[in-house]
Amino acid sequence: MPRLQEIPCSNFITLLSPNLHAHMAKISIDPDIRKAQTLPAAFYREKAWFDLTRDKIFRHFWHYVADTTAIETPQSLYPFTLLPGVLDEPLVLSKDIAGQGYCLSNVCTHRGKILVEAPANRRLISCNYHGRCFNLDGTFKSMPEFAGVENFPSARDHLAQIPMEEWLGMYFVSPNPTQTFGDMMAPIMERVGWMPLHTLRFDPESSRDFLVQSNWALYCDNYLEGFHIPFVHPALNQAIVFDQYEYHLFSHGNLQVGEAKAGEPSFDIPEGYPDFGRNIYAYYFWVFPNLMFNFYPWGLSLNVVEPLNHKQTRVRFRTYVFEGTAFAREKNSIDETELEDEAVVESVQQGIQSDFYDRGRYSPSMEQGVHHFHRLLSEYLN
Ligand code: FES
Ligand SMILES: [Fe+2]
Structure with a gap:
């Protein structure tokens, strides 16, 4: 048995934790979604990846x-x-x-x-x-x-x-930002800057926190695709036109646009703005790594996805209503949709513990947002 100081450094790491090196191998996500594999299950499962995400990502974003x-x-x-x-x-x-x-x-x-x-x-x-x-x-x-x-x-x-x-009447901080806040938020303002955003008022009664028994990134993965809507959200599926569901990618965020079915509430978009003439049900903006700004005709639902550890997440739902806007039906169904999402995300958390699951593939038409998220994670973690 060699004494500790005689062990070369690389061997020392192996001796210390034989699996550490293998687990912390680079994550690579092919930029071509048709060739890419999803994140390895180890990313969601292991505390070492969570700690690296804390140091490389959460310390540096807003x-x-x-x-x-x-x-x-x-x-x-x-x-x-x-x-x-x-x-x-x-x-x-x-x-x-x-x-x-x-x-x-x-x-x-x-x-x-x-x-x-x-x-x-x-x-x-x-x-x-x-x-x-x-x-x-x-x-x-x-x-x-x-x-x-x-x-x-x-x-x-x-x-x-x-x-x-x-x-928008909120404070955002970053211990050591690598991106300016203005750059991160610019795509949102370009799309929805016409809304009476200065009139948004916090509504405590319809705001709440949810504790989700999953890794924070599984919660984001699920949010970033509308693929599951017909399978998981029957009520929401009645309100939006699934075939018209859209994805737009920005450098550090993305947008999903849901179009309303006839008779469902939708935005009254002024002429000269993107989507003029369309019946938009909701704009779902995600900002890397864990902020979600969902704009509805009645206002904004902010979702803050806060990891508590590598297998538990607190999601803060904060509701802000435009002045003079009555509560709309879909606002009341946010809770229902959230519980449906939590159930699938918690099921995935169990599934990714399996010895028989490692990585999956992406739908090129419906999972661009998830692919984009995984690409950003791999970029900052490597
Ligand atoms: S620790 Fe604050 S004055 Fe001593
Ligand atoms: Fe969902």
Whole structure:
């Protein structure tokens, strides 16, 4: 038996975990959907892939955190944890006296205590451990008993500012973005910018969270195709024209367009905009990796797919209604559709544990969105 320090590095990895290397082999998804195979089952099954996804993807893309009402008045503070259990990053939204909003690290730069424990209204952010104070933009303000400390305060004594963007009355943050938020959202605005988006109001009564017993990416896979609608969603299938279902791919997102059957609610699209003259039932936008913006004639259903671990997912359904719009029938059926989706996704979660399943193939006409998602995942993971 060789002593540890005598083992060459590559052998050491093999000895440490004989399967690690094989499991973490590159995922390759052929750009030609007719030749491509779907993601390997190991991607959904194994914690090692989940951890890599956290570090390579979730740390670098945009997350919905709260509506702008969370810090509506100057000097408000709103603490939260970014992706609890996954990124577990303690952050705080703040609004200064001039009305400027910030997202800051919620960890004291002295010895690491969490600063703000509950929503509050304050002139300063102060640490209740040893009294360090910060301004509402995160800059260091004061610290008792630090006379004589050299090079103090320095830039490292400020609270880190996390990139934050406001869009449709919501805040989105990213710890270390690789894509600008504007670029990610531009395809949505190009298509639905004509809607009275500034009138969207949060509707708590029809908003809820769902706990899904599956890997987060299985939930997204299912969302990204309308292929299953006739099989899984009988009521939705009565409302849309399946033959007219469309997919549009963007660089970091895609769109599915459902056309309404006669007599079903649809958008009144002004002349000069894409889809003028068509009866559109819904626009289903997905933004990489886990945001879904579903626009209906009554408003927006935002779905935030938050992984809790590699086999559990929380999906937050947040409903926003256009001012002056009455609740429409399809809004009430969102719950029904969601439960139908959860049942199939949880079944797939069981299926991909099988020794007899590894990868599948894609329908070129109906699974472009899933293929696109898998291509993006493989691009960022490799
Ligand atoms: S940890 Fe905040 S003042 Fe010491
Ligand atoms: Fe579905």
